[in-house]
Amino acid sequence: MSGAVAKVLVIDDEPQIRKFLRIGLESQGYDIISAADAREGIVRCADSAPDLVILDLGLPDRDGMEVISEVRGWSRVPILVLSVRSGEEEKVAALDLGATDFVTKPFGMAELLARVRALLRDRPRDEAEAAVHTAGPLVVDVPRREVRLDGVLIKLSRREFDLLRLLVMHAGRVLTHRYLLREIWGPAHESDTQYLRVYVGQLRNKLGDDPTRPRFIENEPGVGYRLLLPTRDPHGSK
Amino acid sequence: MIERLRRIASSTLFEVMAVLLLSTAVAELFRSALSTANIALLYLTAVSVIGIRRGVRPALVASVVSLAALSFFHAEPRFDFRSGHPEDWETLVCFALTSLVTGNLAGRFRRQLDETRSVAERNERLYEISRLLAVASRGEEIVQVVRREVSAALGGETLILLDQPDGGLVPAHALAAELEPIDRSAAEVAYGKLRVAGRGTDTHGESTWHFLPLQGDRRALGVLALRRPLDARPVEAENARLLVALCHLAAVALDRHRLAEEIRAAQMLTETEKLRTALLLSVSHDLRTPLASIIGAASTLEDLREALPPSDQEELLQTVLSEAARLDRFVANLLDMTRIEYGGLEPRPAWCDLRDLIAEATRGLSSVLGQRKLEVELSEDFPLLYIDGVLLERVLENLIDNAAKYSSTNSPLRLTAHRDGARAVLRLFDRGPGIPHDQREAVFTLFHRVREADKRAAGTGLGLAICRGLVEALGGEISLEDGADGKGLCAEVRVPLGGPRVESPEE
Secondary structure (H helix, E strand, O other): OOOOOOEEEEEOOOHHHHHHHHHHHHHOOOEEEEEOOHHHHHHHHHHHOOOEEEEEOEOOOOEHHHHHHHHHOOOOOOEEEEEEOOOHHHHHHHHHHOOOEEEEEOOOHHHHHHHHHHHHHOOOOOOOOOOEEEEOOEEEEOOOOEEEEOOEEEOOOHHHHHHHHHHHHOOOOEEEHHHHHHHHHOHHHOOOHHHHHHHHHHHHHHHOOOOOOOOOEEEEOOOEEEEOOOOOOOOOOO | OHHHHHHHHHOHHHHHHHHHHHHHHHHHHOHHHOOHHHHHHHHHHHHHHHHHHHOHHHHHHHHHHHHHHHHHHHOOOOOOOOOOOHHHHHHHHHHHHHHHHHHHHHHHHHHHHHHHHHHHHHHHHHHHHHHHHHHOOOHHHHHHHHHHHHHHHHOOEEEEEEEOOOOOEEEOOOOOOOOOHHHHHHHHHHHHHOOOEEOOOOOOOOOOOEEEEEEOOOOEEEEEEEEOOOOOOOOOHHHHHHHHHHHHHHHHHHHHHHHHHHHHHHHHHHHHHHHHHHHHHHHHHHHHHHHHHHHHHHHHHHHHHHHOOHHHHHHHHHHHHHHHHHHHHHHHHHHHHHHHHOOOOOOOOEEEOHHHHHHHHHHOOHHHHOOOOEEEEEOOOOOOEEEOHHHHHHHHHHHHHHHHHOOOOOOOEEEEEEEEOOEEEEEEEOOOOOOOHHHOOHHHOOOHHHHOOOOOOOOOOHHHHHHHHHHHHOOOEEEEEEOHHHOOEEEEEEEEOOOOOOOOOOO
């Protein structure tokens, strides 16, 4: 983590949630700044230039969505949104506005920490795409267009490779259906999610991934996919 | 040409001429055998026939013409209107009187026959309409039948305004154009005073509509209005009676319909009240049970942490987490139930991989499933589903939760899926005690467990009712069947594959 301690800004109006996030995140060595409403959150974000913002969408003074657009006006800091269950549309809207990822409430600490790690992992890297990406036993060599699983070469079609490349470049982060479709098939196919389902199915087959207990590609219902980062316990104690 | 001939043939004048010519011809043919009196009788018959077939006026014309023909053709001297024999004079005078009387009688008979027939027809029509109204179950149907029949019987447009519980008359159907203020005033008078108003009456006669009140058993229900072309002939007395009779029929039908609605609303209210009480009881029970476990476990940890071995501490922590997850599921179920009950469930289909949904459903159930395995078997050709994945996932979560709850912790659960035509068939098998055949439908009703005062496992029994609500919203069916080899239970869900079946995406 390039020396300095990462600063995390938590914007949530529930004191109990702020407390539990502070305890959990501080235990991992992060520096925590808290804000109880949108106004304070935006001010803190401008003042202290955090490395990550954790934002609850249900704030008392303003809609969390507005906070995202306002912060995105002057900052590219990763924003992790806390959203409620069955709020798929809300999640997609937040991601479209510029949020980087989300966690569904109620969530376990392990799940939250996995997200935080994934978002901060992107931090030191600049725009130049790394040539070789690694996610656990999976190695994706972009210039060579080669994929190895436990050292064994896996043969992928062009689109399958593009899909895996996008997922592994943003490992641990959710990528929306629309983003993936646009990047791989072009803007005309933004709503053809069945393409994506078919290709993810094929890719999982070739990677030997059991979709009912995924090891690599996880489905985020109604939102998109993420490549799971290897942890001791991918689903934590949910 | 033929058409024209036919029209001439059916005209009254033609018929009068034809009958009289025929009589004259017959008289001429049997002239030697017939006396003048006999011939007069022949003409008399002809006059009667014309009277019966064509009415009074043609009969009178026929009797005058017959008289002329009798004196010209048949009375001596022939081909002269003057008559020689005094008895022929008598015959002619008698004939004139008799034929006038006969023709008149025959004509009246004809008119009465016509009237009787039209009354019979009208009664038959009214009977048919009342039958249609009796079988109409919806208010709109009643309105539609009445409008159609009134317009058919009297010509012109018909509209129906009905009163609202909060006052005011509102059209019971789509209007071609807004009503003028004068029409509204006339309608209010007809409704308020229970008498006709508008065109053809002293009240707001300037209105283009003629308004009649629809009077139910207990009170006014609304008004019926008729608008006929300005140059139309005035409504005949007979049709005016028909109109009143139709208004009466309409009012009776609408009254009956309203009464039925009120009774239904009252029943629903009672049912809702009962459900609300049951819900409150079971909800507080279902909220308290996990809360009690959480508070108990957490306070034990706080007070006795020092004294407890690490394994016990771990176990208590797991209790807190799994009970909290149970609370979360329960709240999600309550929300789903509210959406089903209030009809706020609008499926938003998208392409889904069933295996993703299974993963999502089991993710939240890790504490319920524990070490237990969920075997998943998808047929080779099982396609992507075009369905609301979030709803189907909620169904799977509830079914798996139920199956796990009612079967022993070391028995396996098996989920299979295959395609059956345009439907997907999902089956979840457990090895639990099963449910007797005669109760397999009842368990789907809301709060079945509550009603049965079932004290076995914790839970409101919301789960299966929610599953059915969700599956039906998805256009499918759910049922309980025998488990594999007749042991345990099998929950079977059938949902449409949905969507246009996809061609392979382009590489």
